[in-house]
Amino acid sequence: MKSRGFDNETYLREQTAAILERVGQSAGKLYLEFGGKLTFDFHAARVLPGYDPNVKMRLLEGLRDQIEVVLCVCSEDLERGRIRGDFGITYDLATLKAMDDLRDWGITVSAVVLTQYREGPTSRRLMGQLEAKGIRAYTHTAIPDYPNDVDLIVSDNGYGRNAYVQTEKPIVVVTGTGPGSGKMSTCLSQLYHDHQRGTASGYAKFETFPIWSLPVEHPVNLAYEAATADLADIVMIDPFTWRRTASRRSTTTGTSRTSPSSKPSLTAFRAARQPPQPTGRRRTWV
Numbered sequence: 346m347k348s349r350g351f352d353n354e355t356y357l358r359e360q361t362a363a364i365l366e367r368v369g370q371s372a373g374k375l376y377l378e379f380g381g382k383l384t385f386d387f388h389a390a391r392v393l394p395g396y397d398p399n400v401k402m403r404l405l406e407g408l409r410d411q412i413e414v415v416l417c418v419c420s421e422d423l424e425r426g427r428i429r430g431d432f433g434i435t436y437d438l439a440t441l442k443a444m445d446d447l448r449d450w451g452i453t454v455s456a457v458v459l460t461q462y463r464e465g466p467t468s469r470r471l472m473g474q475l476e477a478k479g480i481r482a483y484t485h486t487a488i489p490d491y492p493n494d495v496d497l498i499v500s501d502n503g504y505g506r507n508a509y510v511q512t513e514k515p516i517v518v519v520t521g522t523g524p525g526s527g528k529m530s531t532c533l534s535q536l537y538h539d540h541q542r543g544t545a546s547g548y549a550k551f552e553t554f555p556i557w558s559l560p561v562e563h564p565v566n567l568a569y570e571a572a573t574a575d576l577a578d579i580v581m582i583d584p585f586t587w588r589r590t591a592s593r594r595s596t597t598t599g600t601s602r603t604s605p606s607s608k609p610s611l612t613a614f615r616a617a618r619q620p621p622q623p624t625g626r627r628r629t630w631v
Contacts, residue, residue, distance in 0.1 A: 371547025
């Protein structure tokens with residue numbers, strides 16, 4: 346008899362409970378950034394035997410009445426004709442495909458944000474296609490020296506210049522056409538605007554890997570590193586969270602990927618000024 350690997354039903358049950366708990370911690374509005382692929386996540390299935398490649402969509406399907414989706418795509422990627430390697434299509438077509446995939450699960454996209462926006466024919470064409478579908482399109486321009494100049498970024502001349510994305514549901518799932526689509530900056534921009542408006546909200550990142558509550562050298566996290574060898578990815582402790590939690594840390598560590606944020610997060614964001622020295626390899630913090 347084969348032993349069970351990944352338990353998808355337990356995953357759905359526990360993740361749903363955790364997300365709803367975060368909504369409560371965020372005073373009713375949670376910006377939930379989804380990393381990785383929402384559909385057909387065969388990368389995760391390689392690392393976790395038994396993992397359903399569409400389990401994240403099943404998770405969102407169960408929360409359908411409480412969520413709305415904001416989709417991000419980088420305007421620079423659109424204009425240079427970047428190709429999605431898994432589907433072999435350009436990012437404008439991949440954006441429309443992502444919307445179709447979500448609709449197949451009964452989940453609609455309420456808005457699309459074109460990040461690092463610059464005028465160009467592909468960006469204009471996509472915005473016209475979205476308008477024809479009745480989908481709101483927003484543009485966020487690049488912020489100089491992002492993410493290093495924190496005083497500029499967290500100001501009226503930084504996030505404050507971005508258009509505010511109007512949302513209604515308590516859970517705003519922020520996902521992207523591909524990596525580097527500006528999901529996190531869109532979430533933080535929304536937090537900034539909410540703070541300026543006196544509205545409480547929070548942020549969390551939904552990331553399959555690495556698993557923060559397991560040791561860095563746990564076999565699952567090592568399997569993640571192996572599966573992303575082409576990215577030269579490494580798993581390491583987040584030094585900012587490590588220092589910030591030193592006085593109350595016992596046997597567990599925090600993670601910048603999943604910690605809820607609210608108004609105080611802007612102060613914490615200002616304080617995190619000096620990034621670790623580069624090592625020539627991409628970091629994934631836990």
